[in-house]
Amino acid sequence: MGPEPLAIRVPVGEGSHRWTSRSTRRRVLLVVHNVTSAGRLLDLVPLFHDDFRVQLLVTSTGSSAFQDGVRDLLHELQLPELPWEQALSTPVDLAISASFGGELDLIQGNLSVLSHGVGYTKKLAKPGAGSREPGAGSREREARETQDPQVPGSAGPGARGRTPDAEAGGPGPTFGLSPEWLLPDGRPFVDGLVLSHPEQLERLARVCAEAVPSAVLAGDPCYDRMLAARPYRDRFRRALGVRRGQRLVVLNSTWNPEGLFGNGGGRDVLPGLLPRLAAELPLDDYHVAAVLHPNIWYGHGPGQIRAWLDRARRDGLALIDPVHAWRQALLAADLVLGDFGAVSYYAAALGTPVLLTADGTDVLDAEAPLADFVRHAPRLDPHAPLLPQVARGIEAHRPDPAPAGFVTSVPGRSAELLRGHFYALMDLPEPTAAASLEPLALPPYTPRTVTSPLHVRTRAEGTDIVVERSAGHPPGAFGDAHLAVHEETRRPGDLDLADVITRDGRADDPRLGGPGAWTAEVLRLHPHCATAVYVTGPDTCVVRSRAHGTFRLAAETRAGVETRAGAGARAETGAGTGAERGAGVGADADPAAYASALHAWLAYGGKVPARGVVLRAHTGGGSHPFRVEASG
Known part of the structure; x- marks a missing residue:
């Protein structure tokens, strides 16, 4: 990621009043953990557009193992960037995070946290958390600085990498919906826990009733942007080089050894699947694209991903921008070959056929709707002929209304509800103009080039x-x-x-x-x-x-x-x-x-x-x- 930036002096910092051209009534701090969580924060920035009363700031906790790509994304935001130490010492009226990574409870201001996926679905023990004496106070800081809630097994000094529950194959807590994540030192620290559906509130009430008062039902801005862009599906298809009559098959993998891209659990499907897709799906009838989780893309490095997929790319595989274009690809898809990640569930919610290549039952909260979807979704047999399975997966598909019903209970209303929530935490009247999200951009035209024989x-x-x-x-x-x-x-x-x-x-x-x-x-x-x-x-x-x-x-x-x-x-x-x-x-x-x-x-x-x-x-x-x- 590079060295941490120097402390800024404008528009906040020592003596900043001497240098600012405009004074503002409120400060909003966007807290970036890694590229994955930052993608959700990008959805929210338009909620503060045209409000001259609010100064936006951004910081990065530096606590994630996945730091590659963060600096470029922060540069793209073009907001004043505070080093993490300065962010913790700077009073703000609202801080927004799409992750629980970093020392969020030390932020000086109201804190709102929302999911960076499709609700809260994965089981994950909090790194560095162990039994502590009552009243022992805050965790040791160095232990916190090494934790990464998106890396199973990452932990603070002295930890062996997995909790006893995980070693024994026990259930483990649900990331973002359990006392381990919501009650450091035994009390809530989040002022607004944004949920997209009442079922999440029900799960929260069963395991962490103390956090229920901070819960806010405010929908899913990521999904709402996709819903708004559905009329432009054909444009997205043309941008991706999909011709009329072709079917777009999107390969999707979450980051995890058990996912489609991974080689954990004694299985390694992808290296054999890719050349068979190129051989068995006629080139003029099918177009194949890959949407990889940002933690895959930036964890292994974009250059390494391209190196691993060189033959597939020469066979015609399109690699999709994991931040700016994955939703457009999902809207354009005729079929998704996926796993237990959020993208597969979003696809099902949009009514797109999904064939699963991995189920990930060991890492999902069994009560989450995503887990139920994974249990019942049709599978791709990677060892059987692929063309009949793909054609049947498309033609025999009958959309299931359940995923769309569980992604959000308030489709199309997240902008309104989130802005109301944020401005209430800032104790500031909302702007008079209706809240809205940015439309999904039309990706650049990328015709397919096949250089394989x-x-x-x-x-x-x-x-x-x-x-x-x-x-x-x-x-x-x-x-x-x-x-x-x-x-x-x-x-x-x-x-x-x-x-x-x-x-x-x-x-x-x-x-x-x-x-x-x-x-x-x-x-x-x-x-x-x-x-x-x-x-x-x-x-x-x-x-x-x-x-x-x-x-x-x-x-x-x-x-x-x-x-x-x-x-x-x-x-x-x-x-x-x-x-x-x-x-x-x-x-x-x-x-x-x-x-x-x-x-x-x-x-x-x-x-x-x-x-x-x-x-x-x-x-x-x-x-x-x-x-x-x-x-x-």
């Missing part, structure tokens, strides 16, 4: 060509085969075996000399290659065939007509109906798929007339008409 199967009937591409040899593949290789393949030797060589670029890219020069050079450099393909845009490419000349290909966006070949292709792949998957509504496929269709059609004896011809590439996602015209 693609195994292509085709079958032609007139001007209709069935195309199935995958980064591997799926079981039960049909049709005539050719190998299509991107010029930036990891193994240059693949180019010597390729029937089709592709690359993406602007038509006027001076480094490549343009489509004509590049395609001619490729055929000269690689004698085995029959077809060179320069993809110039989302729906266009230039194709040079060694035997047939050069052609321009462009998607036909007019409504097409469903053909017998297209209907048969979907029947064979089990990809659903044309109405569901976009057949007959114009082309929206990868131009490289059009090129493979043309390559096969020419090999079957097709001839391009002088006026050009419209061919149809058929994938499980529908029929994609494209025009072929001679070039040069």
Whole structure:
């Protein structure tokens, strides 16, 4: 994370009144534990927008094991940052935290704590907490500074890493809803414990009645932002490079050795699952993305995550920003392959099909709704054929109303209720304008680039060509085969075996000399290659065939007509109906798929007339008409 910043002098600090341009009536301190908890605090900042009476401040406890990424996030907030020592000595009117990490009970001001996930669901003993003599006073400070409530087994000096309960496999306390977390020194220290549903209040009352008076039912701002963004699902899909008719499968893992990304409990699913997904899910029918918990991303390091997933990324896996874009990916998803983390439950609450790859029963509060969901949700068998399971998981899904009912009891009202709660703690009248949250941003457009060799199967009937591409040899593949290789393949030797060589670029890219020069050079450099393909845009490419000349290909966006070949292709792949998957509504496929269709059609004896011809590439996602015209 880097060295702790120096104490600030403006807008708080010694003599700050001499330097500030505006005086304010209230100070609000955002307490960051790590990137995970900070993500929830980012949801809350708009509740204080346009209020000239309030000065926002931010600090980091430094107590989490996951410090990478925190400094960048604080820089993004662009709020005055207090070192933790200064934060503890600075009086504030309100402090807000989305974690129990750090010495929160030493903050000089009212404290509100909310969950950074979907309520309070996980069992976790408080690190460094042991039996103490009554009236012994505050914990030793150095013990507190080493604790991390998000790391099972982290503890203070002298601890062995796990509590006796944990060693014995006992139930353990629920993080955030138990005396261990809420009653340091035997008395409550949180002035406002934000809950999203009365069931959490019921669990709290059973185990820690002393904290009930501080509980506030105020909904879930994270979920409310997703609900508000549901009308923009198609925009999010296009931003992620998902084409019409494709299905988006989102892999999700919480941080935990037992999660999908982990290799604890004697199982290690992910390394074998990723290449099989790339081989068994046809490339033009499915788009696969990964949403990893920030503690995975920043705990192991973004560079390490990319290194571990290099092959998967070359196969087309999209890595989603774990702070700013995961909700948009969840809204865009057709299916989530997840585990026992909050994201899987949010997906179910949104009505998205979920197949679980890990259940995590040992780390969940058995009474939490998430635990009930995990007990009953359908599973993915990683050893059985994947395509039928994925297709069945989508098509047989019937939304369960329970998750949506338990995520929040007040959907759409968290902004109103949270702002009312915060301003009550500050003893300040609320602004007259209605409270609102920031809309989810539209992520930047990120088209999928696949640089792994693609195994292509085709079958032609007139001007209709069935195309199935995958980064591997799926079981039960049909049709005539050719190998299509991107010029930036990891193994240059693949180019010597390729029937089709592709690359993406602007038509006027001076480094490549343009489509004509590049395609001619490729055929000269690689004698085995029959077809060179320069993809110039989302729906266009230039194709040079060694035997047939050069052609321009462009998607036909007019409504097409469903053909017998297209209907048969979907029947064979089990990809659903044309109405569901976009057949007959114009082309929206990868131009490289059009090129493979043309390559096969020419090999079957097709001839391009002088006026050009419209061919149809058929994938499980529908029929994609494209025009072929001679070039040069």
